[in-house]
Amino acid sequence: MTEYPFSKHELTEADPGTGQPFASCPATSVLDVDDCVQSSQRAFQAYRYTNPRERAKWLLAWHNLIIGAKEDIAKIVVYETGKPMAEALLEVDYGLSFVWWFIGEAERIRGSTAIPAVSNRRTFVIKQPIGVCVALVPWNFPVAMILRKVTAALAAGCTMIVKPSPETPLSVLALADLAHRAGFPSGVLNVLTTDMANTPALSESLCKHPLVRKVTFTGSTTVGRLIARHCSEGLKKLTLELGGNCPFIVFDDADLQAALDALKILKWRTCGQACTHANRVFVQRGVFSKFEKMLVEATKQIRVGHGSAAGTTMGALTTPRAVDKLMLHVTDAENNGARVLLGGKQPEGLQGFFFEPTILSDMTPKMLSYREEIFGPLLALYAFDTEEEAVRLANDTSMGLASYFFTKDVDRTWRLLEDLDAGMIGMNSGNSSCAESPFGGIKESGYGKEAGKDVAIEEYLIAKTGTLTLHSGAKI
Ligand SMILES: NC(=O)c1ccc[n+]([C@@H]2O[C@H](COP(=O)([O-])OP(=O)(O)OC[C@H]3O[C@@H](n4cnc5c(N)ncnc54)[C@H](O)[C@@H]3O)[C@@H](O)[C@H]2O)c1
Numbered sequence: 001m002t003e004y005p006f007s008k009h010e011l012t013e014a015d016p017g018t019g020q021p022f023a024s025c026p027a028t029s030v031l032d033v034d035d036c037v038q039s040s041q042r043a044f045q046a047y048r049y050t051n052p053r054e055r056a057k058w059l060l061a062w063h064n065l066i067i068g069a070k071e072d073i074a075k076i077v078v079y080e081t082g083k084p085m086a087e088a089l090l091e092v093d094y095g096l097s098f099v100w101w102f103i104g105e106a107e108r109i110r111g112s113t114a115i116p117a118v119s120n121r122r123t124f125v126i127k128q129p130i131g132v133c134v135a136l137v138p139w140n141f142p143v144a145m146i147l148r149k150v151t152a153a154l155a156a157g158c159t160m161i162v163k164p165s166p167e168t169p170l171s172v173l174a175l176a177d178l179a180h181r182a183g184f185p186s187g188v189l190n191v192l193t194t195d196m197a198n199t200p201a202l203s204e205s206l207c208k209h210p211l212v213r214k215v216t217f218t219g220s221t222t223v224g225r226l227i228a229r230h231c232s233e234g235l236k237k238l239t240l241e242l243g244g245n246c247p248f249i250v251f252d253d254a255d256l257q258a259a260l261d262a263l264k265i266l267k268w269r270t271c272g273q274a275c276t277h278a279n280r281v282f283v284q285r286g287v288f289s290k291f292e293k294m295l296v297e298a299t300k301q302i303r304v305g306h307g308s309a310a311g312t313t314m315g316a317l318t319t320p321r322a323v324d325k326l327m328l329h330v331t332d333a334e335n336n337g338a339r340v341l342l343g344g345k346q347p348e349g350l351q352g353f354f355f356e357p358t359i360l361s362d363m364t365p366k367m368l369s370y371r372e373e374i375f376g377p378l379l380a381l382y383a384f385d386t387e388e389e390a391v392r393l394a395n396d397t398s399m400g401l402a403s404y405f406f407t408k409d410v411d412r413t414w415r416l417l418e419d420l421d422a423g424m425i426g427m428n429s430g431n432s433s434c435a436e437s438p439f440g441g442i443k444e445s446g447y448g449k450e451a452g453k454d455v456a457i458e459e460y461l462i463a464k465t466g467t468l469t470l471h472s473g474a475k476i
């Protein structure tokens with residue numbers, strides 16, 4: 001890898017599947033921020049005036065290069081995150097869906113015109129790129145999260161600086177290299193890799209730099225609050241995609257197999273590390289025992305192992321701190337009366353950051369896992385009796401990212417769509433994140449939308465109102 005022009009420090013990456021170092025890359029610091037932002041600002045001055053079709057063509061070239069490098073990118077993701085190869089490949093495909101979507105959006109940015117109450121006036125709103133943007137991105141979907149943010153910004157005519165999580169810088173560097181090869185002018189996409197020690201100061205400095213106009217962050221609510229504080233000083237436009245504490249409700253009349261299939265993905269994929277995952281699984285008492293048994297049987301089929309090993313269906317957690325957190329959740333639940341149906345500890349004979357797929361039953365609102373995002377392979381089962389109780393429990397959280405429910409009752413489906421407090425509602429559906437739909441939460445899960453028609457690209461645009469007075473010839 002070519003040496004990064006600014007920094008002399010190194011970030012060492014560990015393979016979560018072995019716990020051993022496997023690569024290193026530059027660790028930049030606050031001292032590198034101004035040069036980087038200035039480079040993005042210079043690039044912006046030209047890039048903002050490129051024709052949208054030109055931007056779409058560059059995005060298309062990037063899209064095709066990513067397809068060509070899919071296996072290599074996925075392999076990097078396996079070693080950075082711990083996820084199995086099949087999941088890493090799916091992540092690249094998921095990421096590509098955003099590139100494809102924003103290729104189309106680039107040419108569909110629209111303003112508006114109107115005739116106001118003053119008859120000889122005409123008003124119009126034009127949309128322009130906001131300026132230099134910063135993406136602070138997490139480690140759980142390093143490819144998809146970056147592509148979702150960067151392609152929206154670049155389609156809008158903005159330039160972007162990406163600061164990847166210290167755990168996953170290499171996949172981002174690979175994507176940036178492909179963007180360069182796709183023809184994007186230098187400085188349109190810049191990357192500042194860094195280690196954990198430098199992350200807070202570097203992120204703060206990016207958020208507070210006067211030339212940065214927009215920040216987008218995906219990560220925990222705790223860090224999201226900090227970012228909002230940093231951005232408030234310069235009144236920067238901000239998108240926050242934060243934690244979930246997502247409820248998953250199974251009613252007595254549900255198609256249990258469909259609910260199980262959805263839940264398997266919403267809990268075990270990415271080793272439980274997704275903001276949209278089911279954190280609290282509420283099952284109505286009439287089907288509780290049956291569903292519990294189905295779940296345990298299905299979970300026993302999971303093969304935990306290194307992401308690169310054939311047959312692995314669940315990889316390692318990405319960070320060692322996640323293993324400690326899971327132990328804490330299991331101990332807390334057991335101490336408060338939960339039953340461990342499966343797992344509950346680290347598997348034997350595996351090096352690295354592993355945890356057994358764990359199912360806890362007889363959970364109650366007293367428990368830590370009820371209040372906090374688990375972000376790991378721990379499935380917590382709660383029994384309920386009535387729809388009112390299920391809705392009350394589901395909404396009993398400061399978060400509001402996604403909610404899911406399974407029922408065959410159409411009236412109830414509509415009621416729950418209206419009553420559940422979340423930005424995304426899965427109705428007899430599991431994870432429904434896709435490029436075509438707005439992604440984002442309410443309450444402490446953040447604000448702003450990524451993906452979806454018009455709304456996502458709006459996050460990277462400013463609106464300018466023009467008022468023209470006709471001094472002669474006005475017909476109305
Ligand atoms: N919404 C998501 O997709 C998502 C992704 C990753 C992590 N998380 C949340 O994070 C928790 C665990 O992850 P973690 O242990 O890495 O948590 P964390 O809160 O330390 O970090 C979350 C993210 O923020 C970054 N970060 C940390 N401190 C920062 C700072 N001061 N300024 C800027 N960025 C900073 C990290 O590099 C990471 O990408 C999970 O429980 C989950 O709630 C959410």
Ligand SMILES: O=CCCC(=O)O
Binds near residue numbers: 140273433
């Ligand atoms: O974990 C955060 C994002 C997950 C998704 O895009 O579905």
